[in-house]
Amino acid sequence: MKTVTINPVTRLEGHGKISIFLNDEGNVENAYFQVPELRGFEKFCEGRLVEEMPDITSRICGVCPEAHHIASTKALDAVFHVDPPPAAKKLRELLYSAFFVADHITHFYVLAGADFVVGPKAPKSERNILGVIAKVGLDVGTSVITHRSDALQVIAMIGGKRIHPTCGVPGGLSKAIIEEERSKIETIARSEVEFAKSSLKLFEEVVLKNQDYTNLIKSDAYQSKTYYMGTVDDQNRVNFYDGKIRVVDPEGREFERFAAADYQQHIAEHVEPWTYLKFPYLRKIGWKGLVGGNDSGIYKATPLARLNVAEGMATPAAEEEYKRMYETLGGKPVHSTLATHWARLVELLYASERMLELSKDTDITNPNVRTIPTHTPDEGVGAVEAPRGTLIHHYKTDQNGIVRAVNLIVATTNNHAAISMSIKRAAEGVIKKGDVSDGVLNMVEMAFRAYDPCYACATHTLPGQMPLDIKIYAKNGAVIRNLRRP
Amino acid sequence: MSQTDSPTLVVGIGNPIMGDDGVGVHVLRRLRGNTSPGTNVEFKELSVGGIKLVEEILDYKTVFIIDSIESAPVGSINEFSPEQFNGTYHETAPHDVNFITALELYRKLQKDRIPERIRIFTVGIHNEWFFKEDLTPPIQAAASRLSELLINELSRREGRI
Numbered sequence: 227m228k229t230v231t232i233n234p235v236t237r238l239e240g241h242g243k244i245s246i247f248l249n250d251e252g253n254v255e256n257a258y259f260q261v262p263e264l265r266g267f268e269k270f271c272e273g274r275l276v277e278e279m280p281d282i283t284s285r286i287c288g289v290c291p292e293a294h295h296i297a298s299t300k301a302l303d304a305v306f307h308v309d310p311p312p313a314a315k316k317l318r319e320l321l322y323s324a325f326f327v328a329d330h331i332t333h334f335y336v337l338a339g340a341d342f343v344v345g346p347k348a349p350k351s352e353r354n355i356l357g358v359i360a361k362v363g364l365d366v367g368t369s370v371i372t373h374r375s376d377a378l379q380v381i382a383m384i385g386g387k388r389i390h391p392t393c394g395v396p397g398g399l400s401k402a403i404i405e406e407e408r409s410k411i412e413t414i415a416r417s418e419v420e421f422a423k424s425s426l427k428l429f430e431e432v433v434l435k436n437q438d439y440t441n442l443i444k445s446d447a448y449q450s451k452t453y454y455m456g457t458v459d460d461q462n463r464v465n466f467y468d469g470k471i472r473v474v475d476p477e478g479r480e481f482e483r484f485a486a487a488d489y490q491q492h493i494a495e496h497v498e499p500w501t502y503l504k505f506p507y508l509r510k511i512g513w514k515g516l517v518g519g520n521d522s523g524i525y526k527a528t529p530l531a532r533l534n535v536a537e538g539m540a541t542p543a544a545e546e547e548y549k550r551m552y553e554t555l556g557g558k559p560v561h562s563t564l565a566t567h568w569a570r571l572v573e574l575l576y577a578s579e580r581m582l583e584l585s586k587d588t589d590i591t592n593p594n595v596r597t598i599p600t601h602t603p604d605e606g607v608g609a610v611e612a613p614r615g616t617l618i619h620h621y622k623t624d625q626n627g628i629v630r631a632v633n634l635i636v637a638t639t640n641n642h643a644a645i646s647m648s649i650k651r652a653a654e655g656v657i658k659k660g661d662v663s664d665g666v667l668n669m670v671e672m673a674f675r676a677y678d679p680c681y682a683c684a685t686h687t688l689p690g691q692m693p694l695d696i697k698i699y700a701k702n703g704a705v706i707r708n709l710r711r712p
Numbered sequence: 713m714s715q716t717d718s719p720t721l722v723v724g725i726g727n728p729i730m731g732d733d734g735v736g737v738h739v740l741r742r743l744r745g746n747t748s749p750g751t752n753v754e755f756k757e758l759s760v761g762g763i764k765l766v767e768e769i770l771d772y773k774t775v776f777i778i779d780s781i782e783s784a785p786v787g788s789i790n791e792f793s794p795e796q797f798n799g800t801y802h803e804t805a806p807h808d809v810n811f812i813t814a815l816e817l818y819r820k821l822q823k824d825r826i827p828e829r830i831r832i833f834t835v836g837i838h839n840e841w842f843f844k845e846d847l848t849p850p851i852q853a854a855a856s857r858l859s860e861l862l863i864n865e866l867s868r869r870e871g872r873i
Binding site (some may be wrong): 267268270282285291332336337354355357359364367368372373374378388389390 | 727728729758759763764767768781809813816817818819820822843846
């Protein structure tokens with residue numbers, strides 16, 4: 227029998243590429259992040275029935291199909307000028323909160339956890355989820371996969387499937403839930419709240435009580451001062467499902483606040499010849515290159531950005547953790563890329579508490595979950611906060627509901643410029659005198675990983691993951707190190 | 713459901729709107745169309761990998777995974793066991809862990825839920841990353857061959873299909 231070294235998953239994916247150029251002294255001269263896959267998804271959608279969009283768009287990502295499904299469904303509401311009944315809105319938000327719980331659990335424990343729990347410079351063979359489990363124990367590991375799985379069960383109850391939900395229709399949902407399901411969701415939500423609290427406690431024990439890690443979070447290599455974007459409710463508190471998009475400047479002052487439908491007046495997109503992925507920026511400030519600060523239109527839309535943008539959290543325990551985070555890190559806004567992990571855990575608690583609130587609302591078993599559209603379809607925008615940032619779907623149709631134009635601004639695209647800058651800054655901070663050892667390069671990747679970027683999603687080409695190539699070039703152009711992450 | 717009386721699970725992986733990438737899903741749909749009612753076989757179309765893929769195969773005793781790969785000749789059909797996919801086993805991916813690491817995670821935490829037998833069938837493709845719903849002629853032919861092979865295999869296991 228032949229032995230073949232193949233990962234059956236990676237062949238599905240696009241790949242990102244980090245190129246770091248060193249000078250004669252072996253220090254970083256420049257660093258680029260490239261996404262080489264072709265776009266074309268918007269074109270593929272033209273000529274389709276617009277009602278198909280929630281199912282089609284959820285196929286562009288195996289990681290956050292729920293985000294695309296809900297943003298797309300909200301866009302359909304707008305296209306058909308229909309307002310869903312209260313129960314439908316609440317059920318959509320409940321599904322969406324469960325999705326956030328599953329996604330944020332995965333990122334913290336499976337992806338980011340190894341950097342802190344095992345250590346940023348630990349041997350590569352240990353710096354993974356298996357290494358995390360070896361440190362925190364099998365019980366915690368079992369709790370992680372159980373709570374992730376339970377959240378997916380909630381998605382299945384409301385959305386019809388654990389992956390790629392199919393419930394979204396213009397004007398509401400395709401089905402209601404019954405009391406037995408509501409009761410089950412409430413039980414799950416209670417447990418998720420406790421798990422989120424224990425996750426924040428673990429973060430405190432492992433990260434905040436370790437001086438090396440807190441120094442790392444606060445170090446210059448991981449600072450990135452930009453504008454911030456996120457969706458807030460009418461009291462400027464974080465909201466994942468609905469609200470106004472708010473932008474604050476690098477000092478935390480409100481710069482603008484707008485309805486998603488007006489996004490084109492506020493967000494423009496810059497194109498560079500060396501990457502297929504666009505660089506969105508704030509139209510009123512303009513594109514000034516890959517630089518941060520008040521004079522550059524670059525913004526971030528991440529868990530940390532959402533917290534920087536907001537004036538608080540809408541649930542009690544998350545609000546306490548929100549205040550604690552900013553007190554510990556010296557006030558708002560926080561510019562440390564690595565603090566994104568902490569912000570993600572505060573959001574995990576908010577999502578869990580919001581799940582619990584909604585599951586206790588007796589209105590969610592109301593069988594009236596759809597307003598039948600009666601208007602002729604034309605154009606609409608739907609937006610949500612995806613786990614990785616603001617996600618906008620914009621469709622134009624003819625009078626028969628056939629898609630004529632599509633524009634998507636996905637979470638990772640919003641952060642493209644900021645990711646590129648963070649990688650460069652981290653590389654400059656940690657690569658010295660030509661030391662490009664594995665541990666050093668992992669510390670560069672940590673800047674990238676904090677964003678949890680989904681380039682498959684951003685380029686609309688692939689269903690989920692993304693291998694990463696890292697190449698280090700000497701001054702003479704020779705490749706002196708080449709790494710590939712699956 | 714205990715593993716003893718669990719049906720055989722057939723998983724077709726791929727993106728059905730990405731041309732040849734979706735060959736696993738195309739083969740699965742052919743198998744499903746050729747399955748008699750009452751046959752103890754379940755089918756799942758998935759566009760995921762890593763942990764999500766492992767979660768979907770838990771509690772089944774026997775699982776067939778149909779997928780495409782780019783590192784084999786175009787149109788070739790191969791069968792692998794999970795143990796043969798060991799090259800990138802212990803690395804952290806930027807966005808998820810790979811299938812084998814995810815499988816190992818569940819082996820540590822919920823060993824009894826891992827299928828006794830996982831067979832991975834692949835079709836070699838060269839994906840041009842165009843959005844389309846149909847397959848290129850060589851992959852269409854390979855999909856037919858693999859469908860026939862799997863129908864025979866499942867018939868042998870189940871007595872009929």
